[in-house]
Amino acid sequence: MRGIEGEQVLLRxxxxxxxxxDGQPLFRRVLELLRAEGLAGATVLKGIAGLGQRGDxxxxxxxxxxQDLPIAxxxxxxxxxxAGVLPKLGLLVSDGSVTLERARVxxxxxxxxxxxSSNGR
Amino acid sequence: MRGIEGEQVLLRxxxxxxxxxDGQPLFRRVLELLRAEGLAGATVLKGIAGLGQRGDxxxxxxxxxxQDLPIAxxxxxxxxxxAGVLPKLGLLVSDGSVTLERARVxxxxxxxxxxxSSNGR
Amino acid sequence: MRGIEGEQVLLRxxxxxxxxxDGQPLFRRVLELLRAEGLAGATVLKGIAGLGQRGDxxxxxxxxxxQDLPIAxxxxxxxxxxAGVLPKLGLLVSDGSVTLERARVxxxxxxxxxxxSSNGR
Numbered sequence: 001m002r003g004i005e006g007e008q009v010l011l012r013x014x015x016x017x018x019x020x021x022d023g024q025p026l027f028r029r030v031l032e033l034l035r036a037e038g039l040a041g042a043t044v045l046k047g048i049a050g051l052g053q054r055g056d057x058x059x060x061x062x063x064x065x066x067q068d069l070p071i072a073x074x075x076x077x078x079x080x081x082x083a084g085v086l087p088k089l090g091l092l093v094s095d096g097s098v099t100l101e102r103a104r105v106x107x108x109x110x111x112x113x114x115x116x117s118s119n120g121r
Numbered sequence: 122m123r124g125i126e127g128e129q130v131l132l133r134x135x136x137x138x139x140x141x142x143d144g145q146p147l148f149r150r151v152l153e154l155l156r157a158e159g160l161a162g163a164t165v166l167k168g169i170a171g172l173g174q175r176g177d178x179x180x181x182x183x184x185x186x187x188q189d190l191p192i193a194x195x196x197x198x199x200x201x202x203x204a205g206v207l208p209k210l211g212l213l214v215s216d217g218s219v220t221l222e223r224a225r226v227x228x229x230x231x232x233x234x235x236x237x238s239s240n241g242r
Numbered sequence: 243m244r245g246i247e248g249e250q251v252l253l254r255x256x257x258x259x260x261x262x263x264d265g266q267p268l269f270r271r272v273l274e275l276l277r278a279e280g281l282a283g284a285t286v287l288k289g290i291a292g293l294g295q296r297g298d299x300x301x302x303x304x305x306x307x308x309q310d311l312p313i314a315x316x317x318x319x320x321x322x323x324x325a326g327v328l329p330k331l332g333l334l335v336s337d338g339s340v341t342l343e344r345a346r347v348x349x350x351x352x353x354x355x356x357x358x359s360s361n362g363r
Contacts, residue, residue, distance in 0.1 A: 043289045
């Protein structure tokens with residue numbers, strides 16, 4: 001989405017990969033919510049290890065695929081749009097963290113999307 | 122950890138995956154330190170490429186698993202708790218970067234942990 | 243790079259993995275630019291899913307390796323150095339987001355680089 005240059009807000013959600021809602025991974029439900037609310041874009045990163053509330057350390061070990069690794073979802077948008085998504089997000093993410101940071105957007109054009117590159121490929 | 126809503130601090134540590142301390146990967150030692158210091162949670166992300174101090178570019182290439190990719194560790198907690206962990210962290214992370222950012226915590230409940238989901242799974 | 247402790251800027255670039263420039267992945271071109279401009283270091287993270295401008299959700303699914311996942315590139319450096327790299331970066335990243343955040347650097351020494359660890363390994 002173009003036109004969000006300036007002082008905006010970085011929304012960051014961290015939740016467990018193992019969380020589900022209605023049979024779907026929770027992070028996908030969050031992504032769908034962000035899309036439904038019209039956010040400009042979002043990036044989902046998967047951790048290789050995490051430290052949970054109870055002090056447990058979870059890691060990817062050889063031949064052991066942990067189902068409880070952290071997932072971080074980041075999105076930058078206008079303050080009012082981020083604020084607008086928080087109530088629904090709070091209902092969805094009962095387990096996890098939701099944080100806001102200030103971010104100055106220099107350029108925001110055409111976030112990742114499924115079309116072939118036209119630059120020399 | 123519940124109850125850290127409000128203006129807090131995001132601690133971010135970037136170090137090399139290849140770093141070890143006492144025979145353990147350094148990032149695990151850092152995670153153990155954060156746990157020992159009672160931090161609410163932490164997320165460990167592994168990069169696919171990095172640019173080091175000497176201007177070297179390190180990447181994951183086909184059939185070459187680099188041992189020197191960057192690892193980013195992120196944790197959000199109260200300013201005083203983050204400040205309290207910095208001296209020990211500085212001793213551990215002689216090689217790498219440690220940065221702080223302001224972050225407003227909207228929700229912090231039950232970071233990733235190893236128990237089955239109760240939401241429709 | 244040593245000596246950038248203090249109030250600095252975190253530069254974050256998000257672009258699509260599928261973008262190329264002159265036959266190279268765009269994120270590598272960005273990394274090369276950051277190196278050429280003398281930035282202290284950079285970390286490249288690859289997302290497992292993303293939400294694009296048009297509201298498409300892209301994910302890694304079983305046996306389907308998407309070529310359009312988001313790539314996040316993060317670098318911390320002095321404000322003037324980050325500002326200096328923005329014009330060239332803007333030419334390179336016509337598609338994607340470029341954001342700046344304030345970050346306080348506590349320690350910055352020897353970012354990831356290719357030499358064996360001397361700590362008990």
